[in-house]
Amino acid sequence: MVLRRERFLAAAIILALSSLGCGVYSFSGSMRSGMKSIAVPVFENKSVEYGIAEELTAGVVDRFVSDNTLKVVPRAKADVVLEATIQSYERVAYTYDENDQVQEYKVNISVAARLAKSDGEVVWEDGSLTAFGIYKADAETEDEGKSRAIEKIAEDMVNRTVRDW
Secondary structure, eight states: OHHHHHHHHHHHHHHHHHHHHOOOOOTTOOOOTTOOEEEOOOOEEOSSOTTHHHHHHHHHHHHHHHHOSSEEOOGGGOSEEEEEEEEEEEEEEEEEOTTSOEEEEEEEEEEEEEEEETTSOEEEEEEEEEEEEEEETTTOOHHHHHHHHHHHHHHHHHHHHHOOO
């Protein structure tokens, strides 16, 4: 009887303490206030990689659509606008075999990005978002490494936009 009472008391204390400071919890992530829609104009490309701006922009838009937290709309109807400039794109040898032959390549993409409200207030800004994608030299293509890097940058941009970290 005493043991049951102690367990009940311990459970009641834990419940009371946990409800004091935690507030409401949601598994859907935390949303920045006032943001329901986003525009993602085609990113600027300062790299030498042709077509990367369109590929990265499409990857980011796809990620926002699949996340489904913000609605992707034209700039005139958006609460916020995500603009970015691709600073660099490079492919470098990453790993070698015992004969100094390249086994894997690494695609690096560096982007400067800015999210601003329609009134111009900056929500977040980062001059050096970077991501990489690795691909096997003998079995994959550079496009596969590029796609992996794009997926990572898109995920970072969406997380920074829709989650209060």
